[in-house]
Amino acid sequence: MTTPTRRSFTNGPRRSKRSTTGQSSAAKGAVRRGNAPSVTGSALLDRLIHVHPVTTSVLFTPVAAAATALAVTSGGGWSLAGWGLAGYAAWTLSEYWGHRIILHYEPERGFGAKLHYILHGVHHDYPQDARRSILSPLLSIPMVGGTFYLSSVLGGLPLAFGAGYTVGYLAYDLFHLYLHHGKPRNRLLRTLREYHMRHHFRDDTRGFGISAPYWDELFGTSIARLPRGGQSDRAAASGRAA
Template sequence: MATPTQRSYSTKGAVRRGNAPSVTGIPLVDRLIHVHPVTTVAMFTPVAAAAAALSVGRTGGWALAAWALAGYVTWTLSEYWGHRIVLHYEPERGFGAKLHYVLHGIHHDYPQDMRRSILSPLLSIPMVAATLYISTGLLDVPPVFGTGYVVGYLAYDLFHLYLHHGRPKNRLLRTLREYHMRHHFRDDTRGFGISAPYWDELFGTSIARTPKAGQPAGAASGGA
């Protein structure tokens, strides 16, 4: 059984209302770690636009559209596996436990805190930078691939924010919001795709269906 120290850095801790306290004790540093949604959009929109502009004339229009789509699909896989492997890797103690809490555990503890619903720049900047470097620098694909990746990331961040703070009227959006809330309040070992929940179906981590009475939560989705 987890000790109290371990449990304080676990996504399975008690859910708290309102905004989370500073994770560092230094307000300025905390504002750099957890940013406002407008800040994220302002940071990455120029990157997406610049990558698209640098791709003009490199190849035909349909090819550029295909590379942008490939970048978007790459983001959805990053979203799923990053959420599953990185954000839900929970060391029991020490620096790793604290880092996990800063990056994601605090979001599970304070799911209504808007700043904690946006991916921390500690992750988003390295992810985008590495993708642009690998795709355009090492593989020499058109930079518009990065446009698709960044647009996918921004769509994910804003979609995730809406699922937590919006009141969707559309049936599809209500279903997706319920799906994500199950990840938070039923079983955080499943349901890792937020803007792309189809990857959960493919990789066997879906919690889209409600289990029957007396049935384990994972059983209705085909197991882990």
């Protein structure tokens, strides 16, 4: 099973080779184990860019709870629930398109290539580093903050929309962390984990939905299971990302 070639930030930006079908035509060796080295040259800056998973919960759980409480006190009934679900749905689209367009936009060189590696390339090189499995605050704070700006300052959306969006983001981050570091026991979670591992170890130009893989089906970027007789996705998931 081939996967895209990546080079560490210290040795230069990643340079992937794609075939006409979108599959990677370059292979790399075993995934790097353990924690990634600093990608900025500064331990302090690196810890601000790649936070501990607990930091994400500490930052965004109060935001989601406060926004939900304020939305409930403002009333609205079924309308409130509808806007909350709309906010959650908006997050799942942000997750898909942000992963596909932003995190996998890979310039060949220069600042853009370095930024790509800092924000996402390092996660593909070190998928078992928990701090690289959480969306960087460089992205999460503007995304959540921008949603509340639209909700409150511009008055275009009810506060419940922002609450649903924030809950969706927080659920995604923790779910993504679990897929990399947990040991799913039920069939659904195992299937979702296997699906995400296909993105990491078979073809990173597809499979962008993590908590919402149905968008891959809709937008034509899903990764099917290997046919019988080939290496199973479950073996790849357990052997290369355990």
